[in-house]
Amino acid sequence: MSLTTVADWERWNERVTGRCVGETEMAEFRRRVPLAPGARVLDIGCGNGSWTHELARLGMKVTGYDWAPRTIDRAKATPTLYERPAFAVWSSGHDVPADITPRSVDLITFRDSLASMDWRDLLPRLGPLLTPGGQVYVLTEVSVPGVNVHRPFPALSNDELFEMRRGWGHAETWPAGVRTGIVLSGYGM
Template identity: 50%
Template sequence: MTALQLNTSADWDQFNLAQRGRSVSPTEMTAFRTKVHVAEGDRVLDIGCGNGMWTRELAKLGLNVTGYDWGEGTVQRARSYPTLFARPTFAVWDVSQDPPADIEPGTIDLITFRYSLATMDPAKVLPICAAMLAPAGQVYVLTDVEHQNIERTGIFYPAMRMEEIEGLQAIGAGWGNVDSWSLGLRRAVVLSGYGM
């Protein structure tokens, strides 16, 4: 078994052009809608959006969502998918760098990392994101769990170890509220109350 080596934006573009993305199951969406508190019109950032499948699901909920990825080809592909619902915005951004100029601190209601945080340095990325969150803002993370990948064969998505997932709460100034649940071989986490 081999974890994907996705170290550059060109690697991501090649990867995202070769696959359709991971579908959103009814179980995942039900858990998300139960555990994550959002309202129509809330401003949402989907970090590491890939082909935009999750971004479009969020837009279906009436959220004002922008999907970010660091590969131009990936973002172009996300923009090209047809949708019957409100079309989300897609843009290029390397989240380890300063936020785009149109994102004011304290204005984002939700930031999602669906299968993407495992490819980043959470200690660098989460404090950057925390500065963008509104006072009641939340971060949603969905990741494969590394030790559970032993059941897989071939090439698989990058994953996080349980210790890393459990350690998210203490990153930066710390998160006052954490909710975590299992979705089969994956783990979902909602962080809120940064610095409390």
């Protein structure tokens, strides 16, 4: 199934609940992105909200954004024992929502979503929203030249991961099972 339109994405998210967030993944995230409770976080491409809910469970003030309205409705309806994160419809190709002001966001996350966006346009638009010391966290599948693997989500190449570092003062990557993690900080340095 191709996930190139809102309708495709809606159909996909009606069938699946998103990738579970495992203990190893969360421990690695917390080690690499040590944020205090109350940090303001944007989860871009949140899908059904599994990652967004995990961030809220850590005490972060999270808003999950996705371009598919019914998917956002499902994320909002997910039961939780913790503070409920906010969810909103937003497409990365549009202007940043007006309530997100420069230097007001501590962390922006893309869990299995950045490869489906025009990241070359998006990251420079989001970088100025970060507070001093703010970070971007990406978890993505990586394509290997000459290897054709069927995956539901688009993947980035190693060359794209390297290119993504431009314009950031610090970038750290690590293998995360079949995916790769990257943390960017120091936008514009």
